[in-house]
Amino acid sequence: MSKLGIVGLGRVGSQILTDVQNLNLFSEIILIDTNKEVASGEALDHSHIQGLSNSTNIDIRVGDYQELADASFIIIASSAPTDPNEGDRVLLAQDNRQMIEAVMSQIQQVTQEAIVILISNPVDTITYIANRFDYPAHKLIGTGTSLETSRFKTLIANHYKIDPKNVEAFVIGEHGQHAVPVWSKVRIHGMSLDEFEALTDVPEIDKANISAKVDQVSMDVFYQKGWTNAAISKVTVNIIQAIALNQRSIIPLTTINYEFGLTDSAFSLPTLIDREGVIQRFEIKLNQSEWIQLKAAHQYIKQTIKQVSKTDK
Known part of the structure; x- marks a missing residue:
């Protein structure tokens, strides 16, 4: 079994954490968020699933980028706050550019092997910016269309x-x-x-x-x-x-x-x-x-x- 990292535990990251547990592909899931209390709460909440007969026992915990050195997958779901009254994804571009630069600078220092899946919007622009870093292009994948x-x-x-x-x-x-x-x-x-x-x-x-x-x-x-x-x-x-x-x-x-x-x-x-x-x-x-x-x-x-x-x- 392999390791998964999720960067960003907002509504999308939290939902992915819920859904990915059912794949039975990971023995460890590392959660990274600037708000460590939220990440810790997600880890605790999702650990409570594991007492059910239809669940898998997975080590879900808050961690740091060093713990992603042997990760098979890293999901980047971080995002600047969005305004429910303004759905234009491009308005997130500047704040999320700074986010992806900070995240990729950390990832490239610890691994060149993980498949990195990019979700943050505008995902096409974010994927392009991620490719400016020293990371294999075929392992940087935006969810796109x-x-x-x-x-x-x-x-x-x-x-x-x-x-x-x-x-x-x-x-x-x-x-x-x-x-x-x-x-x-x-x-x-x-x-x-x-x-x-x-x-x-x-x-x-x-x-x-x-x-x-x-x-x-x-x-x-x-x-x-x-x-x-x-x-x-x-x-x-x-x-x-x-x-x-x-x-x-x-x-x-x-x-x-x-x-x-x-x-x-x-x-x-x-x-x-x-x-x-x-x-x-x-x-x-x-x-x-x-x-x-x-x-x-x-x-x-x-x-x-x-x-x-x-x-x-």
Whole structure:
């Protein structure tokens, strides 16, 4: 069994701690937060689960970066406080840039082996900044549009009244308003949308409406609940499981990018991962509309990086 580190025990980090225990992949989980009392409380609360018959006995404790030297995974969920009345992820960029610089400077000193999963927003910009540090690029993975992908599949499935797992679809680009739903490759259990609609006599899907909702539904959660944590936690746990079990899964993830001639940023593409981290990013064929949207996403992320980088540390 291996060791997991979680940096940041806010609502997202806490939810990940809850969900990751069910994987039965870790014998130790190290919690790091600037508020050690909160981290200690989370460790204590989650230890109380372990008396139940359906739980695993895991050593969950507050620690420091030195204890991550032999970690298999490190999750960075730290974030500046968010305003429930303002859901723009980019507004977090400056404070979270300082956070990721502080965290990565500590991590690079103790390990070069752990898979680092980045969640903090804006995750594409944060992933790019993390790559400025002396750390293997294939081990730095942003959750990117993997969450948008699940939302996209669910929205399509809701229209057709089918199980979302029967929807083959994904989203690329930015985690946010410039996410790019790749409609040209959507299939329903291998069938094109036209074929499926003809065979089932269901109404034609409104692609523009679904595309608009892919990011908007996250804002709906944010404005109503005040935060999002459940879905992104499951996304993170799914990535960990795929890597730890060497499943060689293809998931839309954010890493530093060179594809399509678009450089100096980080955005999501379908990405093959195994126990070593990123193996390959796929420079897929896009239709003209999707290509234009991807270029816009790249430019938006690049501009955010530029704006953040202007500010002195």
